[in-house]
Amino acid sequence: MLPPITVAIAYHSGYGHTERQARAAAGGARSVPGVRAELHDVTSLTDELWTALDGAEAIIFGSPTYMGSQSAAFQAFAEASAKVWADMGWRDKLAAGFTNSAGVNGDKLNTLTSMALLAAQHGMTWVTLGLPPGWLYSADGSPDDLNRLGGFLGAMAQSPSDAGPDLAPSPADLRTAEHLGRRVARTALRLASGRRGLEGVAS
Numbered sequence: 001m002l003p004p005i006t007v008a009i010a011y012h013s014g015y016g017h018t019e020r021q022a023r024a025a026a027g028g029a030r031s032v033p034g035v036r037a038e039l040h041d042v043t044s045l046t047d048e049l050w051t052a053l054d055g056a057e058a059i060i061f062g063s064p065t066y067m068g069s070q071s072a073a074f075q076a077f078a079e080a081s082a083k084v085w086a087d088m089g090w091r092d093k094l095a096a097g098f099t100n101s102a103g104v105n106g107d108k109l110n111t112l113t114s115m116a117l118l119a120a121q122h123g124m125t126w127v128t129l130g131l132p133p134g135w136l137y138s139a140d141g142s143p144d145d146l147n148r149l150g151g152f153l154g155a156m157a158q159s160p161s162d163a164g165p166d167l168a169p170s171p172a173d174l175r176t177a178e179h180l181g182r183r184v185a186r187t188a189l190r191l192a193s194g195r196r197g198l199e200g201v202a203s
């Protein structure tokens, strides 16, 4: 039996909507036996944050889309991670991402692309969403479909600009984030088991 592995969710949320997505992703990760999920608000760049991320098997990045990209607070975290990058501290960890914004499109893809590039710079392995597009992709689609916003790189969510975080993102978008958390957790577990197996063969 493997000791539990950790999936960390490193996120920023200005007004609470992206935080709901983060909590959904954590719930998905936690639903996989043998996986712990940790939520880390990256607004505070503390030693505890870097230590926790260092100990995680996978890091899921989360940010609202502001002015077509990651929020300034998330970007500050990304830039501060250059210290970890200098030692390739996150190399071979898994990474994934989610974002939320007011527009149905809202240029969310640019935010996910920035997160994937951040992961690539760190030498991490990016986990995609792994779902077919829902809703408008087919004539009989529904706004309740999983992956209703049709992303591939990560989980997307939409929150009307005048709806509070108690009302948005929609249940479908939260289930999509939950799916991403579960998928990352399962992939991380497979990777950790394989590594332990190889260590057993080598010893």
Ligand SMILES: Cc1cc2nc3c(=O)[nH]c(=O)nc-3n(C[C@H](O)[C@H](O)[C@H](O)COP(=O)(O)O)c2cc1C
Pocket: 012, 013, 014, 015, 016, 017, 018, 019, 064, 065, 066, 067, 068, 069, 100, 101, 102, 103, 104, 105, 106, 107, 159, 160, 161
């Ligand atoms: C400074 C700022 C810039 C924004 N830029 C965008 C944008 O480019 N595209 C979009 O669809 N929504 C944009 N929005 C709306 C937010 O993405 C939306 O309100 C989101 O739910 C906020 O998430 P949060 O509560 O986690 O901060 C912007 C909001 C702010 C405050």
